[in-house]
Every structure is written in structure tokens, then in C-alpha cells.
Amino acid sequence: MKTRFKPARLKLSSDQSTRPLARLSLHDQLVARVREMIIDGELAAGAALPERMLCETFGVSRTPLREAFKILAAEGLIELRPHRTPVVTPIDASEIAEIFDVMVALDAAAGRAAAARATADDIARLDALHAELVALHHAAERAAYFRLNQQIHAEITRLAGNSVLFNMWSTLHASVFRARAVANYDARRWDESLGEHEAFMALLRARDAAGFAQALSDHTRKTGDSVLQMLDQAKLDHTELDQSRDA
Template sequence: MFPISVMSVTQTLPKSTRLRTLGMSAEIAARLRTMIEEGELPPGARIDERAFCEMFDVSKTPLREALKVLVSEGLVLHRQYIGYRVAPLDLDELRSTFETLHGLEATAGELAAARLSEVAMARLERKHQAMLEAHAAGRRTEYFRTNQEIHQLIIDGAANPVLAGIYAMLMSKVHRARGAANADMLRWQESHEEHEAIMAALREPGRPRLAQVLRQHSENTAKEVLTVVARTLSEPAGHIATEAKGKR
């Protein structure tokens, strides 16, 4: 819960000022959400309000409005007198979610093998090339986003809306854990090589190996993500004041 004083300050501002503040808060919330989901703000990290106010060049009011949104989404925790932290990850829930995702990836591969259109395949080739360029240039965030887009194109190519809906729900649970693991440079290289294997399977006539290759990639990703999460859960969480100031 936010202190009453913060809510009352926002409510008593002139209407035009409130609108600007709320709009600013939405932008800040979006930027923080991306930082959390892509692993830039790791699970358990302390959110130094002063550092982020300096980083975004704002007062505490819009920052706290943004944090309130992230608290409601379960991405951030707030404790009175302690402050804000990125919500930790639940290792058991992640493990169970990944076990389900392995099967979905394989099923999507079986369906996409027969249903993927030439137009969709051409888009996959373009995305793969963009991912190769991001990898070669060391653009980790761009690589990660393009990687996700490739997986989504395969899911779309399966042409099964029920599968797509379940996949989206489960991916939302593991997305920021995958972002944290993606920061590991060794896994980044391994993932790059596995995506080459996925594209090779997609190019084969009939695509007989696609389901197997997708499942293996999912299992390898899960193994690394769970290892990284287990390690972070055993380490004391630091704060991000220095990093935030460095990104101004």
C-alpha cells in the first residue's frame, strides 16, 4: 500500500498537472517493466528511488505512481520502511511451467511442420538474419527480443489458437527469468547455435525434426534459467543505485 500522503498529493494537484504526472508515470512504468522482464533489473534487486529519480529526471511522485502499477502486477514488492524491490522468482513454479512449455513447443513444432506458410517461413528467415546481426554486434537486448519473435512466429504458424493462448500465458510467467538467464554470455552463444539448428529443421522437406529440435532447445533453456534463478535466490540482492546513475 502506498502511504496516504503520496496518494493525497497526486489527488490534490491541478487537473492538467495530474494528467502530465499520470502520463509520465505510465512511461516510467513501461521502462521499468522492460528492465525487469529483460533481466536488466534482476529478481530481488533493491529499487533506489533517488537513483531512479535522477535517471528519469523526475520527482518521486510519478516514480511512485509507476511503482504502484508494478506492485499491482506482481513485478515489484513494497514494504513500509524498507522500500521497493524487484519481486523474487518462484523456482518450483518456474520448473513446473517449463515442464509444460516443453510439450507445447514440441506440439507447436508438429503442427507448424505441416501448416507453416511460405510467407511465414520468409518472415522467419528475415528475423533469423536480424538475430544473427544482433548477435554479431553484441546487442544482447535486441537479440533477446528477436529470439522471442522467432518463437512466436513458430507458435503462430501452428495455427492453433488454444495452444497459442496457453503458450502466451505460460511465457508471461517465465519471461523475466529468461531475461535474467540471457545475460549469461555462454548461454547466449549456445542459444545462438540452437537457433541455427531450428532454422535448419524448418528448411528441411516435411520438417520431420522440428518438434524434437524445439523441445530440446526448450529443455536447454529451462536448465540454464533454473540454474541462474537458483543462484540468484542464494545470493544477497544488491541495489541498483550505481547502475541507474550510470545509465543517465
């Protein structure tokens, strides 16, 4: 059964049935809004994205919407299909598992190099980002937390000073971008994840390269395990729902 986009189900901030965007940075706002709806689960995996309804919802023309689609497709969040309605990209659990296996190894290599090369200013900058991450967790700002979380991981990988490693990590990260967000839907895992960030940041401040690398890769492994567990549960829930409908 196809999933249809229904504006009435969106979590609007007012009683209005549309959420028009300000004209300043229209493109950036549109990309951010649709990205957040996908990451927060308002638009489920496999959901169709009819242009007309989205244009009415956001009060924009098709041109900026199609440009936003291109950005989101490059991030792996949606699939553009010739002569067919775009859809939110389905999540392939087996592919996600294989990607996480590689990312665990990449994070171990990146963590060791980053801890060895990071300057005092680099660590201070990461500390500031980490403090902001903690504040977002306390405020339950899930979408903003997730974006900053990814920024921190990207910055650590960049500090490794290896362009090949960074390009590989960035490519694989784009493939699991939305799947990583799934793990934060679970409050217990979200708390655990923050604790893991606290732990590996302490090791970075201590200049413990081996410990930092291990903690960083362990964090990625646990995130991957949590993602796969939640995907399995979602699949089970979907199967049970279909069975109840057929009963």
C-alpha cells in the same frame, strides 16, 4: 536485508545522474527502460522500486511511472503491493521448473503444427527475424536480442493456428519472461542458444515438422535447465556472501 534502489549504480550512458526521457512516446519509453534494467540485472530480484527516486532518475512525474508499473506488473516483472513500495518480482525456482516442463510440451505441439501450416511467406518472415537475431548476437546487443528471441518464439506459436495453445503459451511465457533472460547472462549458453535457433530454422525451411518440433522443444528444455542452474548458483553465491558477512 532489503535491497535498495541506488541510482548511482545504474549503467548510465553519460556522466549525468539522471536519464530524462523524450516527451514523444513517454509511456512506452519508460516501460522499455525499466523493463531493460530488470532484464539486464541492473534491478535485481526483490529490489525495491521507490517512486520518488525513479521519478528523479528518469525526470518524470508519478503518473506515467505508475502506468508503466501496471504494464510491468502484467508482464510479471514487478509486484505491486497495496500501501507498500513495489518490488522487482522474486524468481521462484521450483515454479519456474514446473512451468518449463509444460512449455516444453507446448512447444513440441506448436512446432509440429506451425511447420505443417506455415506458408512460404511465413517462413521468409521468420528467416528475416532470425537474420536480425544473428546480427544482434554478433553485436552483443543482449537486451534487443532477448526481445527479438521472444518475438520469434511467439510468432512460431501463433503460426500453429490454435488459439487455446497460444493463450496457454502466452500466459506461461509471461511467468518465465525474466527467468529466460537469466540464461543469456552466460556467454556460453547464449552462443548455444543461437546455434539451436539456427538448427530448428533449418528444419523449418526443410518442412521437417517432426524434426522442427523436437528441436524447438529441446531448445526450450535446455533453456530451462540453464535458467535453473544459474538460479541455483545465484542462491549459492548469496548464501556464501551472507556467511562471509557473519564471519
